[in-house]
Amino acid sequence: MGGSATHRVAILVYDGVKLLDVVGPAEVFGEANRLGANYTIVLVSPTGADVTSSIGIRIAVDDAAATESAPDTFLVPGADLYPRTPVPRDLIEATRTLSLRASRVASICTGAFILGAAGLLDGKRATTHWKVAHELVARCRASRVEPDAIYVRDGTTYTSAGVTAGIDLALALIEEDHGPDLTRDVARALVVYLQRSGGQSQFSAPLQGPPPRSPALRRVTDVITANPGGNHSLGELAKHLNVSTRHLTRLFREELSTTPARYVEMIRFDMAKALLDQGHTATQTASLAGFPNYESMRRIFVRELSLSPAAYQRRFRTARRDDEGQ
Numbered sequence: 001m002g003g004s005a006t007h008r009v010a011i012l013v014y015d016g017v018k019l020l021d022v023v024g025p026a027e028v029f030g031e032a033n034r035l036g037a038n039y040t041i042v043l044v045s046p047t048g049a050d051v052t053s054s055i056g057i058r059i060a061v062d063d064a065a066a067t068e069s070a071p072d073t074f075l076v077p078g079a080d081l082y083p084r085t086p087v088p089r090d091l092i093e094a095t096r097t098l099s100l101r102a103s104r105v106a107s108i109c110t111g112a113f114i115l116g117a118a119g120l121l122d123g124k125r126a127t128t129h130w131k132v133a134h135e136l137v138a139r140c141r142a143s144r145v146e147p148d149a150i151y152v153r154d155g156t157t158y159t160s161a162g163v164t165a166g167i168d169l170a171l172a173l174i175e176e177d178h179g180p181d182l183t184r185d186v187a188r189a190l191v192v193y194l195q196r197s198g199g200q201s202q203f204s205a206p207l208q209g210p211p212p213r214s215p216a217l218r219r220v221t222d223v224i225t226a227n228p229g230g231n232h233s234l235g236e237l238a239k240h241l242n243v244s245t246r247h248l249t250r251l252f253r254e255e256l257s258t259t260p261a262r263y264v265e266m267i268r269f270d271m272a273k274a275l276l277d278q279g280h281t282a283t284q285t286a287s288l289a290g291f292p293n294y295e296s297m298r299r300i301f302v303r304e305l306s307l308s309p310a311a312y313q314r315r316f317r318t319a320r321r322d323d324e325g326q
Helices: 019-034 089-101 111-117 130-139 165-178 180-190 215-226 234-241 245-256 260-277 282-288 294-305 309-316
Strands: 007-012 039-045 073-076 104-107 151-154 157-160
Touching (some): 007 089, 019 039, 019 165, 019 180, 039 089, 073 089, 089 111, 111 130, 111 157, 151 165, 215 260, 234 245, 234 260, 245 260, 260 282, 260 294, 260 309, 282 309, 294 309
Parallel strands (some): 007 039, 007 073, 073 104
Antiparallel strands (some): 151 157
16 A cells, blocks of 8 residues: 555444454554554444443444445454353444455454454454453354464454454554554554564463363362472372373363373463562572473473563563562
8 A cells, every 4th residue: 555545444333342442453553644654544333323432431433334435444343242242233234334345354352253243254264362262263163263363364354362462453454554664663653562472372361261070180180280390290190080091191181172291281381470470580480380490491481472481571570660689
């Protein structure tokens, strides 16, 4: 897209929409305008009526979905309402209407559930907030959900992870339109990364997922969680239940879709993240979390987050000034 060409960005808003999902990308496009781009940003709702955001702030709407002219980019922000409740029919219809007119379609956070309800993710790769990615898998079985991605592009359809990932997505769209130089200037002006390293698992809560259904397997996972640094070899874990190692491995695969060794590793990894968040040094963390040595912990951080433990700690440690040193 040339610098002088007008590019229309239509953002669909509705009652309960998460405000940051709307204003985050909008500010990115606005900053691009100050640096030479020419984006026109319009807010549309299913009926054209003003809406109330997730925090009670009223949002003035420019147009109704049915009468909005063909946008170059159509954005669908998310809400805490979805996936907790079904997507309303008028929101689905507004999404379908605007998607047919738009050159490219994108969702922010749980906006992916709205795209999915409108059938726009069928046969496509997609992502959403890590916390509800499993639910998107259940609802959009014709889509391939990538739960660790910050954003995903599949043809002219884009989906992004939770909340601030909408800023990452907007930067990617601007780079597509204007190239890396202007996009880099936008990122610098907004004091954000042009491209984050690692996926959204670096932001996820530890030990996520439901506990095992069977009381026997739950006893084993409780033992591991209570003492991550203990001797949790396959043989030792099988002794806790007086079962064969083969039977225990089958239980882990059937209920948790993993192996005992990988489960122990991920418990230690989650504990290590929490310890680093609390300010422990990387060496202390490796010992307290039960890793044989620092290098074994570092390999898992790089594999899971594309970050070293030190880089993770710099990015996520408390904003409070720590004068005690490391």
